[in-house]
Amino acid sequence: MQSESKLSIWFVMLAFTLLVGPFALDFHMHYPDEMYYTDAAVRMMQTGDIQTAYLGNGELRFKKPILTYWFVLAGFELFGVTPFASRFFFLLAGAMTIGGVYWAAKLMFKDTRIAQLSSLIMASYPVLIMSATRSIPDVLLGMFMAMAALGFIGFIRYGNDTPRRYSWILFLGLALAFEVKGLPALALGGLGLIYLSVNPWQRVKVQRVFYFPAVLVGLVVASYWFVAMYWIHGADYLNSFVEDQVGVRVASRYLLIAKNLLLAIVLMIVLFIPWFLFGMKGFQKNFKKLFYEEKAFTGFVVLWLVAILLMSAMVTKFYERYLLPVVPLSTIWVAWLLVKNGFLEKVRAMRVVLFFFIALNLIVLLVGVFFNAMLPTSNWIWLQILLDLAVIVYMVSQRKAISKLPALISFSILLLFFGASISTYQISLPDVGQLVKGYAEEQELAKGSQIGYLGHLHAGSKIRIGLGPDFRMVGLDEVNFPERFGDFDYLILEEKYLDKLPSDKYEIQLAALNWDAKYISEMFAALWDGNAEEVKMKYGKKFYWAKPN
Structure with a gap:
């Protein structure tokens, strides 16, 4: 492993940001839940009310605390209303999570190799990468729980002599996680605080942990939005919040609970790809060895792991991102296990893994070259292709540098997302929102126009970002459309809903046309046959602009 001076944590964080950035900072892929936060942030800019979240159809939304909305809003205020802006701070949150893991591992262990390996494992963790490319709460929760974990580790490391700063880090981390x-956050934080005061290996006095100024500020931060909502909307808002947090998420069927628990356990192991492979041999022996070496730390890791597995088991629908709050802590333990298990000396195995990911990167790059050779593209994409190829060549050239192998493996995983964005550029971009934005600018539409939208909700969210705060777009559904379509200056409709509009009263024009990922095989065939535009018109996603006659 390289020394810290040669592989600084800032370099790892920068590599994560640059390699994941092209995939994250535009709608190469759009996650469904992003619309809740981007729609609300646009509405906040229009009304000036930054306390209350609204859906695209104008309904109130109280299911999540306010902090995620503010991260989106901050991006919009800083960069304007764009896909880039909606995800910018979430990408940085992913990088900061890596930094939090590094600093926590460095605090816990004197061996800097553990801290460096922890950061590399965290950087290549698939769920962190995907979460950092979406404007949804999970990566923020992971970042703030990593911050809280740093505070907990401070108490495990120093006991009753813990400096006060770790109380601040702990309670602010938990408070911000709760506001996400x-x-x-409340469950994991509560368990952690109980653990500090009762564990037999490094028990900490309650008055030492609960430093009053830090606790008070944490309570104010954690309760801010809840008090604000009660003041503005009364106690009814809690029904929606509690239903989302407990009601609709808690499963009651034993078979479903068992299935979720098994899936959570398997994913908690498998998602540490490929690192867990190096720790399988002699795991039981090394686990016991590590437990006796650092009982308080290992006990804390096990407690949080069991807690998140049980919480994940109880949901009605399990997502791998539910595991993210404890992954930073788990990553430190995995890095510790690997170093003790002789991972850094397994040169041949590391080279095999590296060449596997290099081969995978070459395949991804070739697919991207094919798409962009057959379709109009930008000079930036060709530059990205050259950079991708240069990094691959560099990785091959450094295969004999034993100390660089862990970093090369981590970066080769990140490079997959850099390379994937070369292909998705042709499939997904420009997204429907940017196409509609271009149409609106071409038509020189009056700012402040009222626009009704009938179509896929996720596409509607992209269109709302494209139009920005200058236009008030309201989402409609098939039920209320016949009564409401006449209330708007303009309408935007997905192709399948065109028959619901009296065409003799409206001028209808195609405003956006995109490839549909469902017809990827037709796309390949069309590129090969040279009739891509015809096939795109036949199978593509179409959205129409309707203007009253």
Whole structure:
């Protein structure tokens, strides 16, 4: 492993940002839940009310605390209303999570190799990468729980002599995590605080942990939005919040609970790809060895792991991102296990893994070259292709540098997302929102126009970002459309809903046309046959602009 001076944590964080950035900072892929936060942030800019979240159809939304909305809003205020802006601070949160893991591992262990390996494992963790490319709460929750974990480790490391700064880090981390997603932070934080005061290996006095100024500020931060909502909307808002946090998420069927628990356990192991492979041999022996070496730390890791597995088991629908709050802490333990298990000396195995990911990167790059050779593209994409190829060549050239192998493996995983964005550029971009934005600018539409939208909700969210705060777009559904379509200056409709509009009263024009990922095989065939535009018109996603006659 390289020394810290040669592989600084800032370099790892920068590599994560640059390699994941092209995939994250535009709608190469759009996650469904992003619309809740981007729609609300646009509405906040229009009304000036930054306390209350609204859906695209104008309904109130109280299911999540306010902090995620503010991260989106901050991006919009800083960079303007764009896909880039909606995800910018979430990408940085992913990088900061890596930094939090590094600093926590460095605090816990004197061996800097553990801290460096922890950061590399965290950087290549698939769920962190995907979460950092979406404007949803999970990566923020992971970042703030990593911050809280740093505070907990401070108490495990120093006991009753812990400096006060770790109380501040701990309670602010938990408070901010609570303002992101609510009860998961409360549950893990509460268990951690109980553990500090009762564990037999490094028991900490309650008065030492609960430093009053830090606790008070944490309570103010954690309760801010809840008090604000009660003041503005009364107690009814809690029904929606509690239903989301507990009601609709808690499963009651034993078979479903068992299935979720098994899936959570398997994913908690498998998602540490490929690192867990190096720790399988002699795991039981090394686990016991590590437990006796650092009982308080290992006990804390096990407690949080069991807690998140049980919470994940109880949901009605399990997502791998639910595991993210404890992944930073788990990553430190995995890095510790690997170093003790002789991972850094397994040169041949590391080279095999590296060449596997290099081969995978070459395949991804070739697919991207094919798409962009057959379709109009930008000079930036060709530059990205050259950079991708240069990094691959560099990785091959450094295969004999034993100390660089862990970093090369981590970066080769990140490079997959850099390379994937070369292909998705042709499939997904420009997204429907940017196409509609271009149409609106071409038509020189009056700012402040009222626009009704009938179509896929996720596409509607992209269109709302494209139009920005200058236009008030309201989402409609098939039920209320016949009564409401006449209330708007303009309408935007997905192709399948055109028959619901009296065409003799409206001028209808195509405003956006995109490839549909469902017809990827037709796209390949069309590129090969040279009739891509015809096939795109036949199978593509179409959105129409309707103007009253």
